[in-house]
Amino acid sequence: MFTVFIFNKVLQALYSLFVIFFCLLLGYVVHFFVVLIPPSLYGMLILAAGLHFNIFNAEKMETSITWIIRNMGVCFVPAGVGIMNYFDLIKASGVQVLIFTIATTIVLMVLVGWSYQKLFKELQGE
Numbered sequence: 001m002f003t004v005f006i007f008n009k010v011l012q013a014l015y016s017l018f019v020i021f022f023c024l025l026l027g028y029v030v031h032f033f034v035v036l037i038p039p040s041l042y043g044m045l046i047l048a049a050g051l052h053f054n055i056f057n058a059e060k061m062e063t064s065i066t067w068i069i070r071n072m073g074v075c076f077v078p079a080g081v082g083i084m085n086y087f088d089l090i091k092a093s094g095v096q097v098l099i100f101t102i103a104t105t106i107v108l109m110v111l112v113g114w115s116y117q118k119l120f121k122e123l124q125g126e
Helices: 002-033 039-052 058-070 073-125
Strands: none
Touching (some): 002 058
16 A cells, blocks of 8 residues: 555656656757747746646646745755855945846836736736
């Protein structure tokens, strides 16, 4: 019984990896023809569309995706450590970077909110 449970978990993990890498591969194919965004973003869009339209089984992927999200912080540690190599640059222009980050975040939030309200009004009118 326990062996069957482990076997099913392994199959779900392999299914998840296959789907993710398949979508990434499709993203590279799309990027070859349409060079607007990075191939990994095309892959994420394909994965999201596949999950939305039930092309891929979300229930089989749930355990693996939950594990990936739980351990995602490990991926950011090397980037955070690498930033310290440029501490003098950050120290010199950190205030400008902070102001720019805050300003662009506010602009993005306003644009998303405005777009949502416009779309919501259009959908209510139908």
